[in-house]
Amino acid sequence: MLFKRNQENKTRRLMLKEKRENFAGYIFVGPMLIGLTVLTVIPAILSLIFSFTEWSFIAGLNKMKFVGFKNYVQLLHDPVFITSFKNNLILLLVVPIQLIISLVLAVIINKSVYFKSFFKVVFFMPYISSIVAVSIVFQLLFQPSYGPINQFLRAIGMDNPPKWLADIHYALPSVMIILTWVGIGFCLIVYMAALQSIPKDLYESADIDGASPWTRFRRITLPLVSPTTFFLLVTGLISSFKSFDIIKVLTEGGPSYSTSVVTYYLYTTAFENLKTGYASSMAWALFGCVLLITVFQLYGQKKWVNY
Amino acid sequence: MENSNKLWKTIITILLLILGVAFLLPFIWMLSTSFKPEIDVFKYPIEWIPRHWQGAQNYQEVWFGEYPFATYYWNSIKVSVLTTIISVSVSSMAAYAFAKIEFIGKNALFVLVLMTFMIPSSSIIVPQFLIFKWFHLFDTHLGLILVGSFSALGTFMLRQFFMGLHHEFLDAARMDGAGQRILFTKVALPLVRPAIATYAILRFIWTWNDYQNPLIFLRSDYLSTIQIGIQKFAAESGAFYSLIMAGAVSAIIPLLLIFILGQKQVMEGIAMGGVKG
Numbered sequence: 001m002l003f004k005r006n007q008e009n010k011t012r013r014l015m016l017k018e019k020r021e022n023f024a025g026y027i028f029v030g031p032m033l034i035g036l037t038v039l040t041v042i043p044a045i046l047s048l049i050f051s052f053t054e055w056s057f058i059a060g061l062n063k064m065k066f067v068g069f070k071n072y073v074q075l076l077h078d079p080v081f082i083t084s085f086k087n088n089l090i091l092l093l094v095v096p097i098q099l100i101i102s103l104v105l106a107v108i109i110n111k112s113v114y115f116k117s118f119f120k121v122v123f124f125m126p127y128i129s130s131i132v133a134v135s136i137v138f139q140l141l142f143q144p145s146y147g148p149i150n151q152f153l154r155a156i157g158m159d160n161p162p163k164w165l166a167d168i169h170y171a172l173p174s175v176m177i178i179l180t181w182v183g184i185g186f187c188l189i190v191y192m193a194a195l196q197s198i199p200k201d202l203y204e205s206a207d208i209d210g211a212s213p214w215t216r217f218r219r220i221t222l223p224l225v226s227p228t229t230f231f232l233l234v235t236g237l238i239s240s241f242k243s244f245d246i247i248k249v250l251t252e253g254g255p256s257y258s259t260s261v262v263t264y265y266l267y268t269t270a271f272e273n274l275k276t277g278y279a280s281s282m283a284w285a286l287f288g289c290v291l292l293i294t295v296f297q298l299y300g301q302k303k304w305v306n307y
Numbered sequence: 308m309e310n311s312n313k314l315w316k317t318i319i320t321i322l323l324l325i326l327g328v329a330f331l332l333p334f335i336w337m338l339s340t341s342f343k344p345e346i347d348v349f350k351y352p353i354e355w356i357p358r359h360w361q362g363a364q365n366y367q368e369v370w371f372g373e374y375p376f377a378t379y380y381w382n383s384i385k386v387s388v389l390t391t392i393i394s395v396s397v398s399s400m401a402a403y404a405f406a407k408i409e410f411i412g413k414n415a416l417f418v419l420v421l422m423t424f425m426i427p428s429s430s431i432i433v434p435q436f437l438i439f440k441w442f443h444l445f446d447t448h449l450g451l452i453l454v455g456s457f458s459a460l461g462t463f464m465l466r467q468f469f470m471g472l473h474h475e476f477l478d479a480a481r482m483d484g485a486g487q488r489i490l491f492t493k494v495a496l497p498l499v500r501p502a503i504a505t506y507a508i509l510r511f512i513w514t515w516n517d518y519q520n521p522l523i524f525l526r527s528d529y530l531s532t533i534q535i536g537i538q539k540f541a542a543e544s545g546a547f548y549s550l551i552m553a554g555a556v557s558a559i560i561p562l563l564l565i566f567i568l569g570q571k572q573v574m575e576g577i578a579m580g581g582v583k584g
Contacts, residue, residue: 024487025410032401033416035457040423043434050433057437113320121570122327125334128566128573130516132534133555136541137337140548143349148336151351181330186577193578242427245518249538263429270433271523283430290427 050280057276071281084260095236102187110195124185135249168258194228234297341552365553379536387514390455398461406469424459468502505576508569
């Protein structure tokens with residue numbers, strides 16, 4: 001009898017404890033969940049709804065008109081959107097270039113120089129600096145007639161140096177140069193950490209077998225950093241799709257849309273041309289691209305990464 | 308053998324040093340230009356060390372002239388500090404719960420948080436803007452701070468660290484009758500302090516450099532942060548390049564200081580996130 005009551009007390013206490021744990025759990029995650037719901041989840045749903053409407057936010061909610069997939073169909077026939085999307089695809093090229101340069105630098109800094117941490121800081125500086133300030137500096141450096149870069153090119157005998165940001169053919173490559181310069185530091189730091197986690201004895205036994213530095217790099221370093229390469233590739237591709245600041249400050253998409261990207265066209269459509277519905281369909285097209293890369297990550301990881 | 312190794316290492320160090328200087332030339336040019344009189348800005352060959360110094364006037368003009376740089380600065384400091392504090396508090400609480408508390412629906416909620424991480428910020432700025440208009444948060448610092456404070460990233464990062472804590476620490480305190488509030492503030496938080504510092508520094512840097520959110524969610528000039536301020540200054544003050552460079556230097560310097568002070572934390576935070584993927 002007494003034993004049974006004890007048992008009952010025990011279960012009741014356990015249940016109470018469980019309840020209290022539940023309660024504590026909700027209190028702890030509550031603020032974050034409420035914030036994310038109001039500021040991310042609901043906006044995402046709203047933007048999906050808007051994308052099926054023809055509407056301008058200054059007109060008031062009662063003016064909203066549902067038009068089905070019209071906005072999405074229009075996207076496919078909108079030359080500015082197509083150009084912007086193409087530019088986004090070209091900008092993706094920055095990612096592999098960055099990876100190659102930063103891996104080479106990481107290998108050199110890791111093994112063959114003094115003052116390692118000094119070099120890490122040097123190459124990391126552009127990444128930490130504000131993209132607005134960096135863009136403004138490069139605007140002047142790339143200035144076609146009296147900017148330092150072209151003055152230098154003329155001084156070494158180039159009669160007609162490119163007009164960089166002012167030329168429709170050179171503007172996008174100029175943006176890519178700046179993006180590469182900004183992003184190298186991040187990849188470098190991540191690669192350095194990966195290199196440091198490779199066991200030393202692998203290299204030692206390769207030395208005993210008389211492997212050349214190139215063979216060691218190809219047979220040991222490259223496969224062992226492949227998870228890192230894959231991670232940097234995926235995050236790089238995603239953040240490349242999201243880049244907005246540099247285009248807005250540096251070129252405003254010009255000259256004649258040669259540097260326009262989806263995020264920038266979305267911004268002008270929403271806040272300058274005030275087409276909320278149409279801009280929202282771009283928002284979801286953008287989200288779709290990011291999702292596609294994420295799916296590629298989930299499936300690709302198993303296939304291409306050598307652990 | 309040993310000596311030739313050292314020689315090689317020295318040679319490569321010198322070569323890399325040259326490359327490093329070349330890499331930083333845009334910054335060096337920015338810095339030196341900010342100290343020049345306007346007329347010397349585009350002189351060629353470039354005067355890396357200004358022949359005529361006009362730094363004091365330039366910086367004075369930028370800071371106390373027509374554009375309220377001091378106000379922009381103060382706004383940036385206020386927004387960055389408050390965003391960092393709120394973000395660290397909210398993220399660490401959620402991260403602790405996801406790592407160490409058992410509650411019904413935990414996994415589903417965590418997946419929800421994970422999913423919000425994938426949504427690009429550009430995809431939701433329009434509805435966010437409207438929600439802020441409806442709730443009168445548009446053109447306020449509070450709105451800007453709220454947007455920056457709730458990100459899934461901090462929750463992921465810190466959750467990893469809380470998961471790494473051994474159960475014995477928490478169990479011992481629990482035996483003494485401590486509730487989750489005490490466990491969190493007195494036991495778990497102090498143990499992950501380095502991780503909190505890393506996240507706080509990164510969040511501060513990201514907020515300080517943020518351009519898109521203040522561009523969308525603020526309108527009044529007196530509320531502008533430094534990024535908006537310097538862009539306006541560059542766009543409107545036309546050909547005063549030495550002044551623009553002084554502004555750019557002013558926008559970068561405080562971050563550089565924080566980065567150099569918290570260098571270890573920043574690098575480790577980034578490396579860790581990267582290697583773990």
